[in-house]
Amino acid sequence: MGKFTSVDVIMGVLYVSAVLFLCITAYQLFIKRFKRNKLESLSAVSFITSKENVFSQKTSFLIVSAKDQKVKVQLLNRDESVIDTLMDETIPQEEYPFDFHPQNYEAGKYYLYLTTDNAKILRRITIVK
Secondary structure, three states: OOOOOHHHHHHHHHHHHHHHHHHHHHHHHHHHHHHHHHHHHHOOEEEEOOOOOEEOOOEEEEEEEOOOEEEEEEEEOOOOOEEEEEEEEEEOOEEEEEEEOHHHOOOEEEEEEEEOOOOEEEEEEEEOO
């Protein structure tokens, strides 16, 4: 631990400043990624059905949206061909319920297909008589 030369002092300052620069850059990247993930989660849509997804009576489904957006819900058969469009409209922000009448369809396995600009959700349901 002898005398420090001016080169040692300059190199020490450069090392410390480089470490600080890297820490600040890493923090900024972390914050940027966090904000992007938060924005993506705010623009998401949820489609809430029952736990069992077996229907015989009129049922309400719930769509939860973080913003106003156009939502289309279709009923598909086993071969994933469109049978009926249950809803095709712009829904307001937050929760939006809509009714489903399974009496209008034959008993069997079907799919509910929800589409928006940035989401696609497919749920299997069973209609019983």
